[in-house]
Every structure is written in C-alpha cells, then in structure tokens.
Amino acid sequence: MAYVRIDEAVKFFSREDGSPLKVLDGISFDTKEYGITALLGPSGCGKSTLLNIITGLERLDHGQVEIISSSEDEERAHPQLGYVFQDPRLLNWKRVEDNLKFALKGMEVPADEWDERLDKYLSLVGLTDFRKQYPLYLSGGMRQRVGLARGLVIEPQVLLMDEPYSKLDQLTARQLREDTLQICSRLRQTALLVTHDVEESAYMGDRIVIFSARPARIAAVYENPLKSSERDTDDMRFIEFKKEVLETILNLVKEVA
Ligand SMILES: Nc1ncnc2c1ncn2[C@@H]1O[C@H](COP(=O)(O)OP(=O)(O)OP(=O)(O)O)[C@@H](O)[C@H]1O
Ligand SMILES: [Mg+2]
Numbered sequence: 001m002a003y004v005r006i007d008e009a010v011k012f013f014s015r016e017d018g019s020p021l022k023v024l025d026g027i028s029f030d031t032k033e034y035g036i037t038a039l040l041g042p043s044g045c046g047k048s049t050l051l052n053i054i055t056g057l058e059r060l061d062h063g064q065v066e067i068i069s070s071s072e073d074e075e076r077a078h079p080q081l082g083y084v085f086q087d088p089r090l091l092n093w094k095r096v097e098d099n100l101k102f103a104l105k106g107m108e109v110p111a112d113e114w115d116e117r118l119d120k121y122l123s124l125v126g127l128t129d130f131r132k133q134y135p136l137y138l139s140g141g142m143r144q145r146v147g148l149a150r151g152l153v154i155e156p157q158v159l160l161m162d163e164p165y166s167k168l169d170q171l172t173a174r175q176l177r178e179d180t181l182q183i184c185s186r187l188r189q190t191a192l193l194v195t196h197d198v199e200e201s202a203y204m205g206d207r208i209v210i211f212s213a214r215p216a217r218i219a220a221v222y223e224n225p226l227k228s229s230e231r232d233t234d235d236m237r238f239i240e241f242k243k244e245v246l247e248t249i250l251n252l253v254k255e256v257a
C-alpha cells in the first residue's frame with residue numbers, strides 16, 4: 001500500500017480583480033497508511049483544492065505532494081489513485097457492470113481479470129443483483145455504491161473521497177458510512193476522505209486532520225482512539241471523541257467570526 005505526504009503546500013488562486021487569493025498556507029501532513037484519513041475543515045477552506053492538487057488537476061505554488069508506495073512492485077502493479085465524488089458521475093447509458101469495466105479498461109487492467117474484479121467489488125458494496133441495471137433505475141444510495149465500487153475496482157493505492165455522502169438523506173448516508181468503513185478496513189485501503197461533517201470525520205477517520213478557515217493551516221491532528229470496529233455513534237467513548245473534535249472546529253469558527 002501507500003500513503004500521501006503533503007509537505008509545506010502553498011496554493012494561490014486569482015481573485016476576479018487579479019489579486020492573489022491564498023488558499024493553502026503551508027500545509028504539511030501524512031495520511032495514514034492502511035486506513036482512512038479524514039480531512040475536516042470549514043466550507044471554502046481549500047479541502048477540494050488539496051484533492052485536486054493530489055490528482056494533478058491543480059499545481060502547487062510551493063511545497064510538494066508525494067504518493068509514497070511501500071515498494072516499487074506496488075507502484076508498478078497498481079494505479080495510484082481512485083476517486084469517489086460527491087456526485088457519482090456515472091455513465092447513465094452504461095449498465096452498472098459496464099461502468100466498472102470502463103474504469104478497468106481506462107486503467108489497462110487485462111480483460112481476463114475483469115470478471116473476478118467485478119464479482120469481488122460489486123459483492124462488497126452489495127450490488128451483485130444489480131450488475132445489469134442502468135444507473136438511472138437505481139436509488140441515490142445505490143448509485144453512490146456504484147461510485148464506490150468503481151473507485152475500488154481498479155485497486156488504487158490511495159482512494160480519494162470528496163464529501164461522498166453529503167447529498168444523501170441521513171439514513172442512507174449513515175448506512176453507507178458504516179459499509180464504507182467496513183470495506184476499507186477489510187481491504188486495508190489507504191483513503192483520504194474530505195468532509196465538513198464532524199460526526200463523519202470521527203466515525204470514518206483513523207486519523208483526522210483539521211484545517212483552519214482559508215487560508216488553510218493545520219489546526220489539529222487527531223488519532224482516533226477507537227478502532228474502526230469499536231466505533232458506535234451511540235457509545236459514550238465515541239460521543240466524547242466527537243465532542244473533542246467539534247470543540248476544536250467550533251473554536252476555529254469563533255476565531256473567524
Ligand atoms: N479555480 C479556481 N479559481 C479561483 N478560485 C478558486 C478556484 N477553485 C477554488 N477557488 C477558491 O478557493 C477556495 C477553496 O475552495 P475549495 O473548493 O477547495 O474549498 P472546500 O474546502 O472544498 O469547500 P467546501 O467544503 O464548500 O467544498 C474558495 O474560496 C474558492 O472560491
Ligand atoms: Mg469541497
């Protein structure tokens with residue numbers, strides 16, 4: 001597996017009048033290897049910008065972002081990044097299985113491996129019976145599950161997720177968080193999850209990195225005191241931890257207001 005190292009990252013955008021807008025102000029942290037790192041911060045602080053920098057869509061003005069693989073073999077055998085977006089961005093004219101095959105083809109995974117991969121990842125997300133269905137006939141939660149399977153099926157070294165459940169109703173989001181956490185622990189998947197939901201960060205994150213308001217600096221880093229299998233949103237220990245994270249972020253908001 002692998003992890004992402006972010007070192008002294010600085011990013012400016014231009015405002016409409018041409019003046020510089022500092023978005024990232026010297027961000028340094030490592031994501032967890034074999035686990036989920038939740039990136040939590042107020043709206044507009046630069047979380048998605050950092051993901052876009054990791055994917056190469058945007059460039060840093062200073063500092064670097066590196067994906068550090070455990071061994072050269074790993075680097076050769078696996079694509080570096082998989083994505084799960086807020087909107088699953090499926091190809092609606094393709095069946096569920098063809099959406100996944102499209103990703104496998106894009107990554108040049110040999111066709112004789114496709115069936116095994118489809119079986120494995122569709123079963124993990126609970127969509128085995130829907131593999132021939134078209135996305136438009138699925139519920140929002142199921143479409144998001146297809147998005148998750150598509151991110152995982154290419155077996156990326158790092159899975160990037162940008163607020164994947166923020167458009168779903170509360171119950172569906174809750175179920176998907178639980179399932180994603182279980183799947184990622186089972187696969188020992190390195191993942192970076194962007195969120196502005198405190199409970200989601202405390203529930204999903206093995207490590208929680210909190211960004212300040214723009215320009216983003218690291219306000220705090222928490223290691224989750226609970227193992228993924230121990231996290232229960234009704235449990236006192238979980239509630240205590242969530243409160244600690246919440247207080248940190250409330251103080252940040254207070255500083256800005
Ligand atoms: N291409 C761009 N050009 C100019 N400004 C940009 C560009 N992309 C983002 N920004 C600005 O950079 C800041 C950070 O945006 P970003 O989308 O990274 O925030 P975010 O933390 O993901 O917010 P949210 O939680 O609302 O998704 C915002 O002020 C945004 O307006
Ligand atoms: Mg964003």
